[in-house]
Amino acid sequence: MAKPDWYDVEECATNDAGAPKFCKKSEPGEGTERSCAYDGARVVLMPITDVIHLVHGPIACAGNSWDNRGARSSESQLYRRGFTTEMLQNDVIFGGEKKLYKAIKELAVRYPEAKAIFVYATCVTSMTGDDIEAVCLAASEKVPMPVIPVNTPGFIGDKNIGNRLAGEMLFKYVIGTAEPEVVTDYDINLIGEYNIAGDLWGMLPLFDKLGIRVLSCISGDAKFEDLRYAHRAKLNVIICSKSLTNLAKKMQKNYGIPYLEESFYGMTDVAKALRNIARELDDRVNGLEKRIMQDRVERLIAESEEACRVQLAPYRARLQGKRAVLFTGGVKTWSMVNALAELGVEILAAGTQNSTLEDFYRMKALMHEDASIIKDTSTAGLLSVMYDKLPDLIVAGGKTKFLALKTKTPFLDINHGRSHPYAGYDGMVTFAKQLDLTVNNPIWPVLNGKAPWEKDVAELEAALIEATGLAGRLAAEEMKLSRVKVPVKSATVNPQKNSPALGATLAYLGIDGMLGLLHGAQGCSTFIRLQLSRHFKESIALNSTSMSEETAIFGGWDNLRIGIKRVIEKFSPKVVGVMTSGLTETMGDDVRSAIVKFRQEHPEHDLVPVIHASTPDYCGSMQEGYAAAVEAIVEGIPEGGATIKGQVNILPGCQLTPAEVEQVAEICEAFGLDPVVVPDISNALDGHIDATVSALSVGGVSVERIRQAGRSEATLFIGDSLADAAGILEKKFGIPSYGFTSLTGIAESDLLMAALSHISGRPIPEKFRRWRSRLMDAMVDSHYQFGLKKVAIALESDHLKGMTSFLSGLGCDIQVAIAATRTRGLDALPVENLFVGDLEDLEHTAAGADLLVANSNARQAGKRLGINAHLRTGMPVFDRLGSHHKMWIGYQGTLNLVFEVANIFQANAKEAQKLAHN
Numbered sequence: 053m054a055k056p057d058w059y060d061v062e063e064c065a066t067n068d069a070g071a072p073k074f075c076k077k078s079e080p081g082e083g084t085e086r087s088c089a090y091d092g093a094r095v096v097l098m099p100i101t102d103v104i105h106l107v108h109g110p111i112a113c114a115g116n117s118w119d120n121r122g123a124r125s126s127e128s129q130l131y132r133r134g135f136t137t138e139m140l141q142n143d144v145i146f147g148g149e150k151k152l153y154k155a156i157k158e159l160a161v162r163y164p165e166a167k168a169i170f171v172y173a174t175c176v177t178s179m180t181g182d183d184i185e186a187v188c189l190a191a192s193e194k195v196p197m198p199v200i201p202v203n204t205p206g207f208i209g210d211k212n213i214g215n216r217l218a219g220e221m222l223f224k225y226v227i228g229t230a231e232p233e234v235v236t237d238y239d240i241n242l243i244g245e246y247n248i249a250g251d252l253w254g255m256l257p258l259f260d261k262l263g264i265r266v267l268s269c270i271s272g273d274a275k276f277e278d279l280r281y282a283h284r285a286k287l288n289v290i291i292c293s294k295s296l297t298n299l300a301k302k303m304q305k306n307y308g309i310p311y312l313e314e315s316f317y318g319m320t321d322v323a324k325a326l327r328n329i330a331r332e333l334d335d336r337v338n339g340l341e342k343r344i345m346q347d348r349v350e351r352l353i354a355e356s357e358e359a360c361r362v363q364l365a366p367y368r369a370r371l372q373g374k375r376a377v378l379f380t381g382g383v384k385t386w387s388m389v390n391a392l393a394e395l396g397v398e399i400l401a402a403g404t405q406n407s408t409l410e411d412f413y414r415m416k417a418l419m420h421e422d423a424s425i426i427k428d429t430s431t432a433g434l435l436s437v438m439y440d441k442l443p444d445l446i447v448a449g450g451k452t453k454f455l456a457l458k459t460k461t462p463f464l465d466i467n468h469g470r471s472h473p474y475a476g477y478d479g480m481v482t483f484a485k486q487l488d489l490t491v492n493n494p495i496w497p498v499l500n501g502k503a504p505w506e507k508d509v510a511e512l513e514a515a516l517i518e519a520t521g522l523a524g525r526l527a528a529e530e531m532k533l534s535r536v537k538v539p540v541k542s543a544t545v546n547p548q549k550n551s552p553a554l555g556a557t558l559a560y561l562g563i564d565g566m567l568g569l570l571h572g573a574q575g576c577s578t579f580i581r582l583q584l585s586r587h588f589k590e591s592i593a594l595n596s597t598s599m600s601e602e603t604a605i606f607g608g609w610d611n612l613r614i615g616i617k618r619v620i621e622k623f624s625p626k627v628v629g630v631m632t633s634g635l636t637e638t639m640g641d642d643v644r645s646a647i648v649k650f651r652q653e654h655p656e657h658d659l660v661p662v663i664h665a666s667t668p669d670y671c672g673s674m675q676e677g678y679a680a681a682v683e684a685i686v687e688g689i690p691e692g693g694a695t696i697k698g699q700v701n702i703l704p705g706c707q708l709t710p711a712e713v714e715q716v717a718e719i720c721e722a723f724g725l726d727p728v729v730v731p732d733i734s735n736a737l738d739g740h741i742d743a744t745v746s747a748l749s750v751g752g753v754s755v756e757r758i759r760q761a762g763r764s765e766a767t768l769f770i771g772d773s774l775a776d777a778a779g780i781l782e783k784k785f786g787i788p789s790y791g792f793t794s795l796t797g798i799a800e801s802d803l804l805m806a807a808l809s810h811i812s813g814r815p816i817p818e819k820f821r822r823w824r825s826r827l828m829d830a831m832v833d834s835h836y837q838f839g840l841k842k843v844a845i846a847l848e849s850d851h852l853k854g855m856t857s858f859l860s861g862l863g864c865d866i867q868v869a870i871a872a873t874r875t876r877g878l879d880a881l882p883v884e885n886l887f888v889g890d891l892e893d894l895e896h897t898a899a900g901a902d903l904l905v906a907n908s909n910a911r912q913a914g915k916r917l918g919i920n921a922h923l924r925t926g927m928p929v930f931d932r933l934g935s936h937h938k939m940w941i942g943y944q945g946t947l948n949l950v951f952e953v954a955n956i957f958q959a960n961a962k963e964a965q966k967l968a969h970n
Contacts, residue, residue, distance in 0.1 A: 088206030090174055091117070092214020095468075096296065097170055097202060097221070098131055099123035099246045099271045100279065104159050104166045107136040108152050108184060109174030113206075114138075121468040122248045125273050130166060135159060139176065148177055152187050160195035167276035168198045168226075178205035198276075200225045212295060215244075219299030222270065222279065227303070230280035232267065237337040238345070239267040240329065241282050243300055243311070245291040247272025248468050254476035255316050258326065258356075262348050264333070270296065283307045287332050289314055289325070310336070316475040317483070318391030319360055323353045360477045364395070367484035370492055372396035377441055379403045379434065379448040380466055388447060388466060391474075395484055400441045401425070403434075431455060445491045457832040460499045462491040471836075471961070489839030493863045495831050498798050503824060504806045505816050515806045522791030523775040529876045536874045537887040545892035546909060548846050549872045550927055552667035552677025554580045555706055556631035557594055559665075559681035562713075562731025562752040565626030567619050568594045571612050571643060572633025586930035588737045593749040595619050599635055608641045613650045620657050623747050626755050627661045627689075631681065634669035661755060663688045673872040674927060675848040678706035679773040685730055686780050689755060690762035699764045700811060701787065702729045703778055705771025707851035707926070710738040711939040716770065716795070719804070719942055722819065723812040728761045729753055737936060762787075766811050768804075770795055770941075771850035772877045793877060794854030795941035796949060797861055798827055804942070823943035830947045831862070834954035838862040841957055844898030846870040846891060846906040847926045849878060855905055855925070856881045858949070868897040903956065908932070921960040923953060 090113060098105050098121065107114035118134025125131065137155050139148045156169055169191075173184050184201045192199040204217045240259075245252055252272045259266055268274065268282035288300045288311035300311035310332060314325035330345040337345075375398045378388055389399055403425065434452060438459050446456040449467030456463040464487055466474065474483040502511070553570055557580050560568040570577040577596035584592045597615040599608050616628055632643055643664050651658065665684040667677040682703060700720060704713045714734035720727040735751035742750065761781065767789040769778040778789035790807045794800050801824070805816050843864045845855055849871045856869050866883040874888050885897060891906070895913040898904060904914050907926040914922045929935035940949040 087211040087214075089204045089209045089211070089214035089217060090172060090206040092211035092216075092295075093172065093202050093204040093218040093221075094214075095121070095211065095246065096215050096218035096244075096271060099125075100168075100170075100274045100276055101125040101131045102128040102166065103131065103168040103170055103276050104133075104135055104163055105131060105170050105172065106152075106155060106159065107134075107172045107174060108139070108148065108155075108177050108182065109136065109172075110139045110144075110176055111136065113172070113174045121246075122470055123246045123272055123468070124248075124250045124253075126253075128165070128275070130163065144176060144180055147180060148182050149187050152182065152184065153191055156187070156191040156199055157194055160197060164196075166197055168200060169195070170200050170202055170221075172202045173205050175205045175207050178203075178207075198225065198229075215295035216298045219296040219302075223299055223302050226276070226279050228280070228283040228307070230277065232281040232284055235267075235284050236265050237286065238262075238264045238333055239285045240264055240287045240289055240333075241267055241285040241309075242269045242272075243288050243290045244296045245269055245272045246468070248473075249470050250473040251316070251475035251479065254473045254479040257478075258322075258352065258476055261352055262326070262330070262345065264329070264345075270299070283309070285309055286336055287312070287329065289329060291316065315387035317387040317479070318394055319357055319477065319480055320390045320394060321387050322476060322480070323357065326353060356477045360480060363481045364484050367481075367488045368395050370488050371484065373398070374444040374491055375400050375441075377401045377437060377443045377446045377448075379446070379452055391480065391483060392447065394480075395487065397445075397487070400443050401437050403437075435459070445487070447487075454833075458829070460496070460828070460832065462493070462496060464490050486839075489863065490836070493835050493839055494861055495835050495863070498861065499828050499831065503821070504802045504809065505821065507806075512806055512810070515803055516790075516810055519790040519792065519803055519807050520788065522772070522793065523769075523779055523789055526772055526775050526791075526876045529879070531874065531876065534874060534879050535886070536871065536878045538874055539888055539890075544890045546895075546912065547890050548870070548894075548907065548909065548926075549848075549890075550583060550674035551576070551580065551633075551669050552672050552674065552680065553631045553633055553669065554583060554927075555674035555677030555679070556629070556665045556667045556681035557584065557592070558674070558706055558733070559678045559685070559731045560629035560631075561593065561736055561749045562729075562733040563627055563629070563685070563758070564736070564750060564752045564754045566593065566629055566749040566752065567623050567625035567627075567747070568629045568631065568749075569597065569612075569615055569619055570594060570631055570633060571597045571599075571608060571615070571636045571641065573599045573635055576633045576635075583928055587928040588936050589739060589933075590737055591745070593747060597636075604635065604639065608636050608639065609646045609649070612641070612643065612646045613653070616647070616650050616662060617654060617657070620660050625660065625748050627663065629681065629684075630662060630664040631667045631677065632665075633667070637666065637668035637670075661689055673848060675706055675771075675773050675850055675875075676873065679777060682731065682774060682777045683780060685758065686761065686777050687784075689758040690781065690785070691759045692762045692785050694763060695765055696726070696760065696763045697765065698724060698812070699726045699728060699760065701761045701764045701767040701778075701781060702727045703767060703769040703774045704729065704731075704733075705769075705774055705850050707771060707848060707854065708941065709936050709938050710734045710736070711937045712795075712941045712945065714738070715939055715942055715945060716768075719820070720768075720808060722817050723808045723814050725808065725812050728757050728764060730758055730761055739936060766790060768792065768807065772853070773850050773875065793850070794857060796854050796858045796946050798824065798831070798943070798946065799861075800854075800857075801827075801941075801943045801946060820943060823947070827943045827947045827950070830950045834950050835862060837954040837957040837961075838864050840865050841902040842867045842900060843903045843905060844868045844870075844894060844901040846872075846889070846894045846904075846910060848872045849875040851926055853877055853881060856883055858946070859905070859953070862950070862953075864903075867901050868894070870894055870897070902960065903953070921956050923956060 114134050114136035119132045137151050143151055171184050171188050188199040188201040202221050204214045267285045268278045288309050290300055290313045303309045312328050315321040316325055326349045330349040333345045377400055445462040447464050447466055453463050453465055472482050472486055473479045557568045560566050574596050577594050581592040581594050597611040603611050647662050663684045665680040667680055702716055710733045717727045717729050730753055732753040736749050762785045764787055767778045767781050767787050770792050772793055781787045782789050795804055809816050841864045843859050844867050852869055852871050856866055860866055860882040868885040869883045870889045870893055891910055891913055899917055903921045904910050904919055905923045908924055908929050908931045924932050939945040
């Protein structure tokens with residue numbers, strides 16, 4: 053029996069190595085990546101935007117596939133809904149025709165805006181004998197729109213056959229069923245253009261400039277009515293190779309419309325396509341002697357290519373010499389070879405699926421003679437090519453994406469799953485930009501570097517020098533030479549700083565049984581309690597010496613002594629933490645002498661430690677006050693003695709959340725170490741309900757444990773501001789210190805692992821190796837969201853350092869970084885615009901940013917600038933719940949942060965796309 057005309061017999065006979073065979077059936081167990089005829093049909097038809105696409109079958113075909121392609125619509129979104137009859141067991145046994153008939157009638161009523169209903173047969177319904185043609189015919193008499201059968205069950209062939217059968221359906225039931233209101237001499241159809249990521253919208257401006265009208269696009273961003281009068285075009289231009297060549301041939305035979313096969317990827321092919329289209333239109337409309345359209349095209353090409361080359365130049369410079377493996381199908385099989393060559397990228401190997409012999413031979417002719425053809429397109433075959441060729445990047449479709457990323461190889465998706473349009477001149481620039489962002493993203497050197505357990509002794513020692521020498525490097529830094537500018541304006545607007553006394557209060561809250569006592573006016577403590585309560589959603593243990601007008605004049609010694617005595621006798625704290633305010637520091641109250649005097653007067657309270665941190669409001673910010681309190685704690689409470697084997701001190705910075713402090717301790721414990729965390733807010737400010745409520749801080753590190761801190765093997769400090777506190781323990785007790793500017797990021801987490809392994813003498817536990825692997829996977833999966841995103845950051849200095857390095861390391865462009873105070877270590881940050889400022893400065897410098905990273909008070913700046921993407925972090929975060937449970941450190945925490953920021957970018961990008969086309 054003769055094959056139908058959509059089945060190219062000559063393409064089945066080739067024995068050329070690596071060449072696709074159109075009629076080749078997949079062999080059992082060969083693990084091919086081929087799709088089925090049903091999928092091929094939906095690829096062609098589902099971009100028709102204003103119709104109902106009803107899949108007749110069990111849940112698999114629709115449930116696994118609806119709304120999973122990147123075809124875009126400028127108007128109706130009906131095509132994105134998933135419709136299925138969802139046949140169940142009884143339907144399979146007794147037949148599904150009645151259910152299909154009812155479904156068609158029901159959907160026609162529920163969605164009256166639909167212009168047609170396409171009904172897709174599937175394997176099960178074809179096997180059970182459901183006659184969808186008869187059902188569609190009967191239903192069309194009862195509903196006010198055409199009902200069109202698409203009889204392409206998956207088992208009849210691969211995706212190519214489904215493409216071509218879909219063309220048959222369009223020719224039989226749609227094309228030629230209506231007439232356009234007007235026709236022009238330069239009407240064309242685009243066939244096989246599905247507007248993936250908006251490709252069509254990159255081509256239409258070129259046609260508009262030339263005076264060419266796209267009468268119908270089959271089927272990207274297509275309306276059903278547009279397709280009905282496609283038979284009146286002067287020329288058909290096939291974009292997706294031969295997937296719909298049978299349709300073009302039938303239209304040529306029946307309507308006399310000639311056709312071309314062209315590509316709009318890359319400058320070379322865009323120019324070729326425009327010239328060929330112009331020649332055909334001139335020949336058909338203006339005669340052989342006139343070159344009206346061709347002259348227009350030459351002017352457009354000259355103008356567009358000149359501008360395109362200028363835009364491509366910086367990308368080409370960074371891509372020149374990169375080596376790629378190409379694996380795709382259709383027109384991209386050969387057109388991407390040209391596009392990559394224009395960017396200086398060498399093709400090491402290429403393979404194809406869902407293409408034709410002509411595609412294959414065109415690709416082969418364009419490639420270097422040493423480039424190989426991928427013969428085995430199974431997972432194993434592709435992996436073999438990746439490991440053998442070691443390419444700099446892989447350019448392929450989404451099915452290959454995660455296979456490539458698992459090998460830690462940069463990957464660019466050029467098929468239906470992509471988010472960026474690559475057609476036309478603007479699309480070529482976008483293609484170059486995305487290639488550059490992918491292959492030159494800073495994550496790759498990190499991911500392909502050695503894990504801590506893979507390094508030799510010398511490499512580990514070099515890494516540890518970085519941690520052990522941090523305090524010395526910070527101390528040696530000359531602040532007067534810092535490039536970080538300080539404010540020159542007299543008025544601060546929307547301050548991002550909190551008071552140093554607030555920082556000291558936060559530190560004191562990390563001690564069990566602590567009561568903080570602020571030596572100052574009553575309002576200072578009230579504001580501190582309010583700010584901390586808004587952030588942590590907790591009652592804050594804090595008292596005040598309640599300075600009055602009289603004591604402000606004559607001195608506050610008595611208020612302080614009375615305050616200490618009263619809080620000890622009334623609340624029975626295990627320790628009292630005193631901090632000062634701007635008022636008492638300006639007065640010159642000698643707090644230290646006052647505490648000594650109190651001791652002399654009240655020896656009965658000698659067992660209750662009283663520590664003091666100087667925290668004037670006019671010196672520093674929360675970070676400095678917190679550091680001063682930690683220094684006071686480790687100066688006044690720890691005691692010396694024999695070293696306790698396996699015990700380590702942890703000094704967590706004020707930028708860490710309770711969840712992060714807990715995570716640091718748990719990581720240490722996994723190495724068999726016993727951490728003394730000073731201060732420890734992990735169980736004090738973590739948000740919990742106790743059987744009884746205390747007026748004191750409950751759940752932090754005990755005074756007894758702090759005393760033992762003088763006998764630890766090592767001290768780890770997290771945040772540069774705590775280097776001096778670690779230095780106190782080293783000077784008093786000889787405890788070596790290991791410093792970490794941040795613990796967010798893979799390199800930063802590696803350093804922590806190396807230090808803990810060195811201190812404990814144990815190998816890095818398997819669970820952390822697993823989390824590192826997960827983090828690497830998260831980074832490769834998410835890095836597309838980060839490339840060249842503009843970020844504006846305003847945070848306390850230590851927090852600023854960690855977030856700036858993290859985001860820059862993922863490929864973000866740090867547009868501005870605004871510190872609350874100027875501190876050591878800021879100068880090394882990878883950002884040009886770095887200064888000390890307020891949130892008004894953020895408003896003035898963050899315009900155009902894709903993301904704000906700051907506390908909740910920056911929401912005003914975001915609103916004024918129209919920036920919706922705001923990662924809330926720092927102090928305070930009061931308009932989001934659970935901020936104190938965020939955990940962004942170590943391998944696991946970094947993974948959390950990677951996904952959180954990537955999701956913000958992704959959601960914002962979708963919203964921007966929505967606004968752009970509404």
